[in-house]
Amino acid sequence: MNWGIWGLVLISAFIQVASVQWHRDLLQVWQQQSALKLTLTQENTRLVLEKSALTAPGRIDKIARQQMKMHAPQSTRVLQP
Amino acid sequence: MSHIEADDRKSLTDWRLVLVLVAFSALALAIAVRLVMLHTVEQPFLFEQGEKRTVRDEVQLASRGDILDRRGRPLAVSTPVFTLWLNPQIINLQQIPAVANILGMSTSKLTKRVRRAASEGRSFFYLKRQVSPAVAKDITAQRVAGVYAEDDFRRFYPAAEVTAQLLGIIDVDQRGQEGVELAYNKYLKGHDGARRVVKDLYGNVVKQLAVKSHPESGSALQLTLDLRLQYIAYRELKAAVQQHKAKSGSAVMLDAKTGEVLALVSRPSYNPNNRSQLDARQMRNRALVDVLEPGSTIKPFTVAAALESGKFNPDSIVNTHPGYVRVGKKTIRDHRNYGELDLTSVITKSSNVGTTQLAAEVGAESLWQLLSDVGIGQSDVLGMPGEVVGSLPYPEQMDDLRLATSSFGYGMSVSALQLARAYSVFQNGCQRNIHLVKNDAIDSSCHRIISEKTAAQVRQMLETVTSDRGTGSRARVPGYRVGGKTGTAHKVGRGGYEDSAYTAVFAGLAPLTDPDLVLVVVVDEPQGKEYYGGEVAAPVFSRIMQQSLNLRQIAPDQPLQSLVMRGGEI
Numbered sequence: 001m002n003w004g005i006w007g008l009v010l011i012s013a014f015i016q017v018a019s020v021q022w023h024r025d026l027l028q029v030w031q032q033q034s035a036l037k038l039t040l041t042q043e044n045t046r047l048v049l050e051k052s053a054l055t056a057p058g059r060i061d062k063i064a065r066q067q068m069k070m071h072a073p074q075s076t077r078v079l080q081p
Numbered sequence: 082m083s084h085i086e087a088d089d090r091k092s093l094t095d096w097r098l099v100l101v102l103v104a105f106s107a108l109a110l111a112i113a114v115r116l117v118m119l120h121t122v123e124q125p126f127l128f129e130q131g132e133k134r135t136v137r138d139e140v141q142l143a144s145r146g147d148i149l150d151r152r153g154r155p156l157a158v159s160t161p162v163f164t165l166w167l168n169p170q171i172i173n174l175q176q177i178p179a180v181a182n183i184l185g186m187s188t189s190k191l192t193k194r195v196r197r198a199a200s201e202g203r204s205f206f207y208l209k210r211q212v213s214p215a216v217a218k219d220i221t222a223q224r225v226a227g228v229y230a231e232d233d234f235r236r237f238y239p240a241a242e243v244t245a246q247l248l249g250i251i252d253v254d255q256r257g258q259e260g261v262e263l264a265y266n267k268y269l270k271g272h273d274g275a276r277r278v279v280k281d282l283y284g285n286v287v288k289q290l291a292v293k294s295h296p297e298s299g300s301a302l303q304l305t306l307d308l309r310l311q312y313i314a315y316r317e318l319k320a321a322v323q324q325h326k327a328k329s330g331s332a333v334m335l336d337a338k339t340g341e342v343l344a345l346v347s348r349p350s351y352n353p354n355n356r357s358q359l360d361a362r363q364m365r366n367r368a369l370v371d372v373l374e375p376g377s378t379i380k381p382f383t384v385a386a387a388l389e390s391g392k393f394n395p396d397s398i399v400n401t402h403p404g405y406v407r408v409g410k411k412t413i414r415d416h417r418n419y420g421e422l423d424l425t426s427v428i429t430k431s432s433n434v435g436t437t438q439l440a441a442e443v444g445a446e447s448l449w450q451l452l453s454d455v456g457i458g459q460s461d462v463l464g465m466p467g468e469v470v471g472s473l474p475y476p477e478q479m480d481d482l483r484l485a486t487s488s489f490g491y492g493m494s495v496s497a498l499q500l501a502r503a504y505s506v507f508q509n510g511c512q513r514n515i516h517l518v519k520n521d522a523i524d525s526s527c528h529r530i531i532s533e534k535t536a537a538q539v540r541q542m543l544e545t546v547t548s549d550r551g552t553g554s555r556a557r558v559p560g561y562r563v564g565g566k567t568g569t570a571h572k573v574g575r576g577g578y579e580d581s582a583y584t585a586v587f588a589g590l591a592p593l594t595d596p597d598l599v600l601v602v603v604v605d606e607p608q609g610k611e612y613y614g615g616e617v618a619a620p621v622f623s624r625i626m627q628q629s630l631n632l633r634q635i636a637p638d639q640p641l642q643s644l645v646m647r648g649g650e651i
Contacts, residue, residue: 027289038161038232041144042214045160045237052155052239057312072628 135279136290142232143271145255146299148248148262150308151341151519157238157248157262159255163217164233165208169199171282172227180228183219184209210253211235221283229284240308242350243315246366247306249466250353259364261302261517263466271299303519305341310334313628314344318602321621322348325607331368332603332625333501337596339525340505340513342463343629345369345498369468372494373603376570377431377552377614378588379452379490381539382503384424386451387439388535395424395538401434409482413437429545431552431567433489440488445476448487454530455503455512462498462515471495490568501601504588507543507564508596510536540564540593547589547619556587556619558627560637565589565622567614572606582606587618591626594638600626 053059064070119127148157165184172195181188186209198206208228212220217230236251238244249260257266274296279288314332322330334344351363365371387393404418415434419426427435440448453459458473471494474483486492495503502515511527531539543564546553553567568586571578585604590596602618602625611617 024288027286030289031286039214042161045158048155048158049160049237049239055154056239057309058243058316061312061316072631 135281136277137280138275138277139286141274141276141296142234142255143273143296144234144298145236145251145271146269147301148269149301149303150306150311151304151343152307153303154308155239156244156304156306156308157236159234159236162211162213162233162235163230164210165212165217165220166229166231167195167206167208168204168227168229169195169206170204170227172225176223176225179223180208180220180225183216183223184212224283226282236353238353240311241352241354243312243346244306244308245350245353246347246364247345248353250356250364259466260366261304261465264464265302265518269299269302272297304517305336305343305519306345306517307343309632310344310629311346313632314625315346315348315350317621317624317628318346318348319350321602321604321617325604325609325611325617327604327608327617328606329365329367329371330602330604331371331497332621333368333497333601334625334629335501335505335515335599337505337508337590337599340515342498342515342517343598344625345517366465366467367603367605368497369463369465370496371605372469372471372496373584373586373605374493374570374573375457375490375495375500376568376584376586377433377489378500378566378568378586379457379493380428380431380436380488381507381543381566382451382455383436383439383443383448383488384428384542385507385531385535385539386443386448387424388538389451389531390443390447392442393424393439395542397424398422399424399427399432399435399438401427401432401438404434406434406437406485408437408485409480411482413485425542425545428539428542428566429548429551431546436488437485440484441481445479445484445487448484449473449476449479451530452487452493452503455506456499457495457503458493462496462502463517465517468498469494469496471499490570497601497603500586500588501599504590504601505599506530507536507539507590508599509533540590540596543589544593552613552615553587553589553619553622555615556589556622556626558591558623558630560639561591561626561630561635562593562639563589563591563623563626564593565619567619569612569614583612585612585614585617587614587622589622589626591630592635592638597633597635598626598629600629 145159147155147159150156174192174195177192177195178188181191211233220228221230234255238248247260249262250258251262252258255270257263257269262269272294275293277290277293278286279290281287314334318330318332321327330348332344332346333342335341336343345368347365347367349363351359388395398421400421401415401419402421405412405414413433415430415432419430419432422430422432422435427439452473456462458471461468461470473493474487479487483492498515502512506512510531510533511529513527514524516523543566544562545551546566547557547563548554553565556565557563565587566589568588570584570586572582572584573579574582583606585607586602588601590599600622602621604617604621607617
């Protein structure tokens, strides 16, 4: 009987150690994933801002007028059949 | 002899053994007692002290929701950054130069600051807030004990000054301070998370003890604003304010069919991404916060009230001879003697005498009812911070003179947005909820204010204003029928109306066949020879409206002057 109890105590002790280790491993993974998420969010925001800057109406307007010599159509329209 | 010596030696050995055993036993007992003391009597104190050094209640910041325009383009986004803080009690002063060097700070100043904080017993101060991840990485790579990096967010506004006043700003603690950021702060901010962790000397989490709540990012907010139209409106307004050396300006564009705000701009503006030169005056959203006397832009409502009364039709004649009329002790004048005018010409010529006579015929109650129904002086429109209500005198407050001045837009005040909302009634005689946020729950039903017939008649009258004989001919847009009304109001100073300070306004709709856009342009205190609404605000209206109609691919409703095909004219 005593041996059985001792056995259960030992098993529970091992399980506790293993669960603590498991928790640490999971925490480590969580930390890594959080850091990765943060990095990806930052990269995503950077790309969103970059895209936004590149497609800004002001920039397109400037390029169209200055580099491509485009202008808004006036009262005369040219139809291209 | 040797036997006796052997016995003495054995006795001495036994005695030494006993002494050592007793000493070790006493030592073991002392250790045991100490252990018991540590685990029982001193345990709570030691546990508390241990936790103070390693266990931290950590707040996990939630990312603030993005603000988007109607097409999903970002107007405000949050990006992860880091906030660096320092514990003066722990940091080694010899490591300060390395930290200061990376952050571009003065080593001597930082050292002084640390010494002073340490002498005051402080264990926390911000080293630098909202630094980029690259800089934070360089700092943490130094492994300086006592310097820690915490997650933070920084707000960026890609459209910068174009949307500055409308969106507003947030503070370093992610709380909305102005504009949409403040009005929708609860919706945008999300919920911070909280957890209890064990940290090492360098601030790394080595054990998580409990998670109280997970961070929940704020929701994205989609506005009805069209960034392209906003940019066009801002560019043209900015050019006009600069050209006329005006004090300020604002423009509001509404979708006449849905009540959505498409553009809302103000000048002067500021760059919310760089607030080092920020002036509080630049932060005013003048389209919502500033009030103006609408002046002649109210006349179409006086005429609409006359038409709705059933006593008048567009061809009814009003005699404005001799070009002025005495009301009480005051004389109300036209620019010249227009003689007999029909109702359309009252609008075309912007006759003060004509609207005075119409108002007298219609009565204060009817005029007030219409003006209040279209929202003048009644309530704020969007519920934004600082939005003005304006003012409109009650019928019982209107004596003959006040009724007369109200008929041509004096003695009352509106914001540019209120004026735009009022003009939306001429789309088809009813008014919709004006809204800035895309939301399916918004009531899109139309609240009828005037009949469809009256709205159509007033639209035709407004079109004559942009004709060659009208005051707003410079508001015309090639290819489109445009209607509107000019307004030039004297500004009110300390001593009453000022002689040389004006507000130039133009309010109108296009295309008149089936109005799609309502636009109001206000230029405050234009300097120089041109200061009339038809000279200052109407050209801005024309340029904004033309580009907006093109961008929205609205079909022209007026024959073009000439149509040229490849190879010849037709």
